[in-house]
Amino acid sequence: MAQRLAMPVKEKTQTGQSHQEFTGSEILLRCLIEEGVEVVFGYPGGAVLPIYDSLYHGALKHLLARHEQGAIHAADGYARATGKAGVVIATSGPGATNLVTGIANAQMDSIPLVCITGNVAQHLIGTDAFQEADITGITMPITKHSYLVTDVKDLPRVVKESFYIATSGRPGPVLIDIPKDVSNARAAYRYPDRVHIRGYQPKTDPHPLQVNRLHQAIREAEKPLILAGGGVVTSGAEKELIAFAEKAHIPVTTTLMGLGGFPGQHPLWLGMPGMHGTYAANNALLECDLLIGIGARFDDRVTMGRLDKFATGAKIVHIDIDPAEIGKNVDTYIPLVGDVKQSLSAALDTVPRAHSDIWVERVQTWFREKPFTFRDSDEVLKPQWVIRHLYESTGGDAVVTTDVGQHQMWVAQYFPFARPRSFITSGGLGTMGFGFPAALGAQLAHPDATVISVTGDGGFQMTSQELAVASLANIPVKVAVINNQCLGMVRQWQEVFYKKRYSEVDLADSPDFVKLAESYGVKAWKAENKEEAARVWSEALSHPGPAVVDFRVAPEENVYPMVAPGSGLDEMIMGEEDE
Amino acid sequence: MRHILSVLVNDQPRVLARVANLLGRRNFNIESISVGESEEPGLSRMVIVTNGDERTMEQVQKQLHKLIDVIKIQDLNEHSAVERELLLIKVGAGPATRMEVSGIVEPFRASVVDVGPHSLMVQATGERSKLDALIELLRPYGIKEVARTGVTALPRGTAKTPVPAGS
Ligand SMILES: Cc1ncc(C[n+]2csc(CCOP(=O)(O)OP(=O)(O)O)c2C)c(N)n1
Numbered sequence: 001m002a003q004r005l006a007m008p009v010k011e012k013t014q015t016g017q018s019h020q021e022f023t024g025s026e027i028l029l030r031c032l033i034e035e036g037v038e039v040v041f042g043y044p045g046g047a048v049l050p051i052y053d054s055l056y057h058g059a060l061k062h063l064l065a066r067h068e069q070g071a072i073h074a075a076d077g078y079a080r081a082t083g084k085a086g087v088v089i090a091t092s093g094p095g096a097t098n099l100v101t102g103i104a105n106a107q108m109d110s111i112p113l114v115c116i117t118g119n120v121a122q123h124l125i126g127t128d129a130f131q132e133a134d135i136t137g138i139t140m141p142i143t144k145h146s147y148l149v150t151d152v153k154d155l156p157r158v159v160k161e162s163f164y165i166a167t168s169g170r171p172g173p174v175l176i177d178i179p180k181d182v183s184n185a186r187a188a189y190r191y192p193d194r195v196h197i198r199g200y201q202p203k204t205d206p207h208p209l210q211v212n213r214l215h216q217a218i219r220e221a222e223k224p225l226i227l228a229g230g231g232v233v234t235s236g237a238e239k240e241l242i243a244f245a246e247k248a249h250i251p252v253t254t255t256l257m258g259l260g261g262f263p264g265q266h267p268l269w270l271g272m273p274g275m276h277g278t279y280a281a282n283n284a285l286l287e288c289d290l291l292i293g294i295g296a297r298f299d300d301r302v303t304m305g306r307l308d309k310f311a312t313g314a315k316i317v318h319i320d321i322d323p324a325e326i327g328k329n330v331d332t333y334i335p336l337v338g339d340v341k342q343s344l345s346a347a348l349d350t351v352p353r354a355h356s357d358i359w360v361e362r363v364q365t366w367f368r369e370k371p372f373t374f375r376d377s378d379e380v381l382k383p384q385w386v387i388r389h390l391y392e393s394t395g396g397d398a399v400v401t402t403d404v405g406q407h408q409m410w411v412a413q414y415f416p417f418a419r420p421r422s423f424i425t426s427g428g429l430g431t432m433g434f435g436f437p438a439a440l441g442a443q444l445a446h447p448d449a450t451v452i453s454v455t456g457d458g459g460f461q462m463t464s465q466e467l468a469v470a471s472l473a474n475i476p477v478k479v480a481v482i483n484n485q486c487l488g489m490v491r492q493w494q495e496v497f498y499k500k501r502y503s504e505v506d507l508a509d510s511p512d513f514v515k516l517a518e519s520y521g522v523k524a525w526k527a528e529n530k531e532e533a534a535r536v537w538s539e540a541l542s543h544p545g546p547a548v549v550d551f552r553v554a555p556e557e558n559v560y561p562m563v564a565p566g567s568g569l570d571e572m573i574m575g576e577e578d579e
Numbered sequence: 580m581r582h583i584l585s586v587l588v589n590d591q592p593r594v595l596a597r598v599a600n601l602l603g604r605r606n607f608n609i610e611s612i613s614v615g616e617s618e619e620p621g622l623s624r625m626v627i628v629t630n631g632d633e634r635t636m637e638q639v640q641k642q643l644h645k646l647i648d649v650i651k652i653q654d655l656n657e658h659s660a661v662e663r664e665l666l667l668i669k670v671g672a673g674p675a676t677r678m679e680v681s682g683i684v685e686p687f688r689a690s691v692v693d694v695g696p697h698s699l700m701v702q703a704t705g706e707r708s709k710l711d712a713l714i715e716l717l718r719p720y721g722i723k724e725v726a727r728t729g730v731t732a733l734p735r736g737t738a739k740t741p742v743p744a745g746s
Binding site: 136141145165197198200 | 588642645
């Protein structure tokens with residue numbers, strides 16, 4: 001793997017000084033190596049031929065996906081598992097447009113990606129040339145920033161800036177579009193050691209005055225609550241959050257993106273709030289008198305868009321690195337613009353203890369007495385049971401990715417995550433097809449971890465072609481297909497809101513996932529009851545390579561509790577109790 | 580409420596597209612955008628006229644700031660500012676009405692910049708409301724074409740805040 005860079009060298013002596021010149025694509029490769037990139041995901045094509053030629057020497061590990069969407073989700077999964085920028089390469093035109101969903105997905109969840117696309121040569125840009133697409137234009141609303149490189153001399157600076165922008169402040173995807181003539185042009189190479197971007201200086205340390213106000217608010221609170229989001233995970237603030245919550249004696253609810261940011265085993269944890277959240281978390285949101293949002297954006301799956309019924313009696317404190325989030329969805333009493341970790345550290349030393357004993361006891365009682373429930377069965381396999389089994393069989397020591405739908409919510413409900421970055425899900429965009437390739441990226445980041453891709457029979461079919469990658473590169477991801485033979489979440493909505501008029505949600509004629517996996521050379525099992533499920537899952541776990549388990553679960557199961565869209569958090573439809 | 584934002588941006592390709600795209604995507608209202616060079620090479624000044632309540636205006640500014648190419652934003656409503664727009668208007672006027680039109684234009688310190696057999700072109704600068712008033716007065720003569728630049732503006736006298744060094 002660690003081969004030497006064997007690159008052509010051209011002497012240049014005009015200035016009396018000799019220095020080497022490289023092609024744009026060689027420069028790009030050197031920049032990526034300089035940035036410490038371990039692996040890139042991609043797919044070749046005409047406009048990136050020079051870039052792929054520079055990869056020929058094997059100086060940088062490249063994973064050939066089977067679709068650019070698979071490549072970018074894998075890069076995204078790598079980024080979520082590590083906090084480092086994921087890197088993806090695609091060709092111009094269709095290659096670039098195949099990245100669009102993945103870019104939007106990363107943007108919505110603030111995931112650092114550097115997306116490199118080739119483009120047609122500059123003299124052809126704007127002429128509707130073969131495989132030309134205006135990818136910087138197309139992705140303008142879904143990138144944190146983008147570059148169209150017009151001069152090879154700019155390339156090192158652009159790459160340096162891209163990594164910096166992608167990973168700093170509120171992270172996000174950055175696109176670098178490189179016309180083919182720029183990849184082929186030659187220049188000297190020097191990687192800048194610093195970036196200076198005049199219009200971009202993320203503020204990371206909170207204002208001391210606001211920290212004092214936060215302390216005062218905690219001192220006065222009797223029913224305080226922390227709403228922790230993905231920002232806690234992004235900034236690596238889990239220790240600070242635990243210390244802060246314990247010292248101030250404040251219960252914590254974690255959003256979907258925040259799961260793992262606060263241990264799911266902690267006595268102050270109330271579970272996830274919102275549409276499919278816990279009774280305890282939602283009631284705490286209704287009744288609290290102080291709500292401290294930390295790296296969370298108060299989106300409509302949490303507030304249900306019913307601000308008239310959301311924390312109406314509470315002072316709202318909002319800690320976020322993105323000033324634009326503060327005041328966007330809810331009125332804020334105390335704004336704290338800053339990095340979550342730095343903000344919590346600054347607030348920690350002198351944080352007072354709230355007068356919250358009675359309240360904490362109350363919310364803990366709610367949490368204990370109103371857990372998630374389902375009616376278990378020994379005849380048919382219940383999806384909730386399967387998720388709980390995944391947790392118990394691994395002791396929770398796994399990185400779990402999900403796709404989108406019912407199984408995603410069941411993982412959020414029945415798999416209490418103990419560590420940040422151990423739960424990887426498409427939260428903001430809700431992208432079906434994300435979970436499996438993301439698991440490949442996460443596994444590459446953590447080769448020794450147990451990485452489980454929990455997916456639906458619908459979503460798995462959106463990117464199952466990446467089984468080829470798992471097989472060829474022997475990436476030992478364990479795929480748990482929660483196969484309910486339908487588009488479960490859509491079916492649930494049609495049942496509840498459209499009088500069971502099931503329209504185009506039947507997946508009973510899906511391929512046999514066992515045979516599908518086997519045709520890629522991936523080991524696979526099927527399970528139709530608890531006994532089978534436990535047995536084959538343990539085989540899959542101990543199998544050294546990638547594995548697929550087709551869990552045939554009861555199709556009519558619904559995700560509860562549920563707050564219907566348009567309803568407030570006080571109108572939860574509760575699930576069935578076990579008998 | 581109407582607000583005039585003065586936005587200093589990197590003079591990069593597509594910067595206008597980035598700003599316009601953002602405002603459109605976030606459903607912010609735009610009355611006009613004008614853009615041109617600024618006092619500093621490499622930077623352009625964009626003047627955006629927009630409408631919205633306090634919360635919306637705060638969001639407009641914060642979202643604009645997230646664009647990497649946006650260096651600085653000033654809400655000119657918070658300063659005393661000079662606001663100007665250029666209007667070119669072609670009105671129907673034959674030999675019989677030419678003098679009349681010239682008479683209307685004069686108090687506006689506007690000038691006739693082109694005369695055709697059946698029309699006159701008038702150039703006027705001023706605040707938006709003044710130009711609107713002029714257009715109304717000329718309407719009876721038959722407006723053939725109108726072109727307006729959109730508002731540009733600068734804060735008055737000492738109100739000018741320099742671009743913070745090194746930021
Ligand atoms: C790309 C994409 N298309 C459509 C949807 C809408 N959608 C949300 S959940 C869902 C059903 C998912 O079915 P499946 O993958 O079988 O998972 P389940 O809900 O059954 O667990 C659909 C179609 C989506 N989220 N993403």
